[in-house]
Amino acid sequence: MARHSVTLIPGDGIGIETSAAMQEVVAASGAEIDWEVAEAGAQCMETQGTPLPESTIEAVKRNKVAIKGPITTPVGTGFRSVNVALRKTLNLFVCLRPVLSLPGAGGRYENVDLVIVRENSEDLYAGIEFEEGTPQALELIDFIDNAGLGSIRKDSGISIKPISITATQNIVRYAFEYALKHGRKKVTAVHKANIMKHSDGLFLREAREVAKEYEGRIEFEDRIVDAFCMNLVIDPGQFDVVVFPNLYGDIASDLAAGLVGGLGIAPGANIGKEYAVFEAVHGSAPDIAGKNLANPTAEILSAAMMLDHLGELDAASRIRAAVRSVYADGQCLTADIRRATGSDLPAATCSEFTHALVDALENLSL
Ligand code: NAI
Numbered sequence: 001m002a003r004h005s006v007t008l009i010p011g012d013g014i015g016i017e018t019s020a021a022m023q024e025v026v027a028a029s030g031a032e033i034d035w036e037v038a039e040a041g042a043q044c045m046e047t048q049g050t051p052l053p054e055s056t057i058e059a060v061k062r063n064k065v066a067i068k069g070p071i072t073t074p075v076g077t078g079f080r081s082v083n084v085a086l087r088k089t090l091n092l093f094v095c096l097r098p099v100l101s102l103p104g105a106g107g108r109y110e111n112v113d114l115v116i117v118r119e120n121s122e123d124l125y126a127g128i129e130f131e132e133g134t135p136q137a138l139e140l141i142d143f144i145d146n147a148g149l150g151s152i153r154k155d156s157g158i159s160i161k162p163i164s165i166t167a168t169q170n171i172v173r174y175a176f177e178y179a180l181k182h183g184r185k186k187v188t189a190v191h192k193a194n195i196m197k198h199s200d201g202l203f204l205r206e207a208r209e210v211a212k213e214y215e216g217r218i219e220f221e222d223r224i225v226d227a228f229c230m231n232l233v234i235d236p237g238q239f240d241v242v243v244f245p246n247l248y249g250d251i252a253s254d255l256a257a258g259l260v261g262g263l264g265i266a267p268g269a270n271i272g273k274e275y276a277v278f279e280a281v282h283g284s285a286p287d288i289a290g291k292n293l294a295n296p297t298a299e300i301l302s303a304a305m306m307l308d309h310l311g312e313l314d315a316a317s318r319i320r321a322a323v324r325s326v327y328a329d330g331q332c333l334t335a336d337i338r339r340a341t342g343s344d345l346p347a348a349t350c351s352e353f354t355h356a357l358v359d360a361l362e363n364l365s366l
Pocket of ligand 1: 014069070071072073074083263264265279280281282283284285286287288293294295296298336
């Protein structure tokens, strides 16, 4: 088995606990990883004056593969999202989030097996915003008014939603290629093209164009985002690979995670042509941080995706098998899963759950 160098960004909040758990489980899987730990986030902001130091970006570039814990983003004021900056700087244009039922995790359904492919570089996440009352905001409002495009209240803040042909073609093609490579049957494109004709309308038009290249091999359909959400809740089994512009993909990821047991078990990855950064869907969960209560499954399953990416398929499947067996056994599960299953059994701490997983991995290898 080859050794791999991977950048680990533990992040903050529960990231400290879930990253440590992930490292223990990866070590027990037999994969040989040299971790290069790099900082990012609020504490880093205090000590280094930036939430995303150049040295962290360099570390990801050097190793090409990273796994990252969540990072707190101050709401409204303070620094901009480190996650968004990392995705932009490293051109991680794909956000990949598999959503799979995990028996014993308290999901609403047992038949969910879909993959969310979210565009990661533009849409309302472009970070182009105008604070209310600033000269730029007022100038933009006047321009729109003078051009006869509509009237915006003078006390409005404005966020720009760019959707490009280039980014849309890239993400939709990625979704189709993913479907081909993983034996999937259908790609669904989600949009609100009936209302936003020049952004979501473009997304739909380009998705249809790319779909033609795969005709006869992969089925294609499109859904309006609100109807998609309702259908996802009623019958998630009908979806296979689903491709979204950035914001809808973000919202749908949490919705889909909720169907299979919650954020504690939802893994993900940000992928570009050169680099890949693996990370759970959930955030830093300040309400439970530092209390040994977090569920590390999502970060551990993100690590399994990372091991697949590194070609360590055996270690990745052993981790997934161990996760399935601990959930099926049901004796040692964290509080979020106890709540989701409505169980009266005592909840395991993050470390107890991690030890159960390590034991399960050791038993698998017997
Ligand atoms: P969150 O995902 O941190 O928490 C939402 C709820 O789910 C909380 O009740 C939390 O306790 C629970 N939860 C989340 N992950 C869990 C886990 N592994 N085990 C057990 N319970 C878990 O979302 P929230 O509260 O909206 O965001 C908190 C901070 O995280 C914000 O600053 C946000 O910007 C940031 N964030 C960072 C992300 C990243 O770094 N990739 C992604 C999403 C949010």
